[in-house]
Amino acid sequence: MNNLERIEELRRTTKLPHEDMAALISTISDEEAKVLYKNAREVREKYYGKDVYLRGLIEFTNNCKNNCYYCGIRRGNEKAERYRLSLDDILACCKTGYEMGYRTFVLQGGEDPYFTDERMAEIVRAIKEKYPDCAITLSVGEKEKETYALWKEAGADRYLLRHETINPAHYSKLHPAELSIAHRVQCLYDLHDLGYQVGCGMMIGSPYQTIDNLVEDIEFMHGFQPEMAGIGPFIPHKDTPFRDQPAGTLKDTLHLLAILRLSMPQVLLPATTALGTIHPQGREMGLLAGANVIMPNLSPTGVRDKYMLYNGKICTDESASLCANCMERRVSSTGYQIKVSRGDCVKVSGN
Numbered sequence: 001m002n003n004l005e006r007i008e009e010l011r012r013t014t015k016l017p018h019e020d021m022a023a024l025i026s027t028i029s030d031e032e033a034k035v036l037y038k039n040a041r042e043v044r045e046k047y048y049g050k051d052v053y054l055r056g057l058i059e060f061t062n063n064c065k066n067n068c069y070y071c072g073i074r075r076g077n078e079k080a081e082r083y084r085l086s087l088d089d090i091l092a093c094c095k096t097g098y099e100m101g102y103r104t105f106v107l108q109g110g111e112d113p114y115f116t117d118e119r120m121a122e123i124v125r126a127i128k129e130k131y132p133d134c135a136i137t138l139s140v141g142e143k144e145k146e147t148y149a150l151w152k153e154a155g156a157d158r159y160l161l162r163h164e165t166i167n168p169a170h171y172s173k174l175h176p177a178e179l180s181i182a183h184r185v186q187c188l189y190d191l192h193d194l195g196y197q198v199g200c201g202m203m204i205g206s207p208y209q210t211i212d213n214l215v216e217d218i219e220f221m222h223g224f225q226p227e228m229a230g231i232g233p234f235i236p237h238k239d240t241p242f243r244d245q246p247a248g249t250l251k252d253t254l255h256l257l258a259i260l261r262l263s264m265p266q267v268l269l270p271a272t273t274a275l276g277t278i279h280p281q282g283r284e285m286g287l288l289a290g291a292n293v294i295m296p297n298l299s300p301t302g303v304r305d306k307y308m309l310y311n312g313k314i315c316t317d318e319s320a321s322l323c324a325n326c327m328e329r330r331v332s333s334t335g336y337q338i339k340v341s342r343g344d345c346v347k348v349s350g351n
């Protein structure tokens with residue numbers, strides 16, 4: 001197969017043999033990439049039309065008990081200025097977001113023992129009570145199944161937990177020994193089992209990542225069938241062990257977005273903040289390569305620059321309303337349009 005045949009086969013069957021997927025990723029030309037993106041757009045439009053869903057991201061704590069080598073809020077980074085939002089702060093973010101048309105709130109934070117299972121459940125209940133028409137997404141790391149069940153009962157709808165890399169050897173180069181890919185995958189299956197819409201994903205160009213690793217990630221996701229897939233370029237943070245590692249590239253990230261769209265036609269696929277960080281129009285290009293979700297920051301301006309997973313993160317000076325206007329312009333520039341809705345995965349909502 002040549003690359004155009006590979007793109008056609010991927011679109012038709014949602015799969016490629018391992019070697020062909022590896023060849024496509026490593027040899028695709030700019031001209032072939034245009035064909036790949038066009039196919040990805042056609043598939044996304046088949047299921048989601050021109051709609052772009054917004055998720056209001058609330059980064060409610062940057063305290064973390066983990067020490068992942070790539071992450072700026074890792075426990076070992078003594079320079080990180082730590083913060084936590086109160087329940088009232090969080091509800092104020094939701095109010096602002098609701099008025100701006102957001103119907104999904106994503107509560108993202110480090111693994112912070114202060115937010116016990118019961119405290120998190122209270123937060124979920126409080127948001128759900130005020131905004132019953134909104135979806136709540138949690139992104140707070142690895143927990144026991146009972147904990148995930150408690151939060152589901154409290155009203156959580158979705159859960160984001162990037163697997164980061166499915167290859168155990170690669171996983172151990174990105175994480176200290178106390179974290180394992182086996183446990184993370186267990187969490188993902190537990191979440192699905194409990195009825196969450198689940199998101200997994202990986203960084204593109206993370207240190208020591210090979211093309212084979214990326215293909216393994218795609219194959220894992222194809223088998224797991226997540227409702228959401230979060231991918232963005234790795235970007236080094238100056239106060240982490242990976243400070244001198246090169247960032248992932250715009251092109252590789254766009255190729256992977258389009259490949260994931262063709263591999264999982266109905267998946268919710270965000271054009272991430274990290275993509276917008278490595279290129280000023282990165283998110284717009286992501287939308288034109290098959291992405292259909294954007295996650296603008298709703299965190300209070302005073303803490304935004306403290307949730308620094310990587311250096312150079314965009315939108316840290318802007319207020320929520322500035323971000324909303326900016327997003328409106330950016331999305332319309334692509335020919336797509338923001339849709340005020342929960343934006344569930346079509347697999348689940350059956351729309």
Ligand code: 5AD
Nearest residue numbers: 070071162233234235236274309310
């Ligand atoms: N560059 C890009 N993405 C990062 N993340 C953490 N650190 C970095 C970094 N340096 C991503 C991880 C994590 C998500 C919340 O942010 O994939 O799952």
Ligand code: FES
Nearest residue numbers: 315318323326327
């Ligand atoms: Fe935040 Fe543009 S989306 S300023």
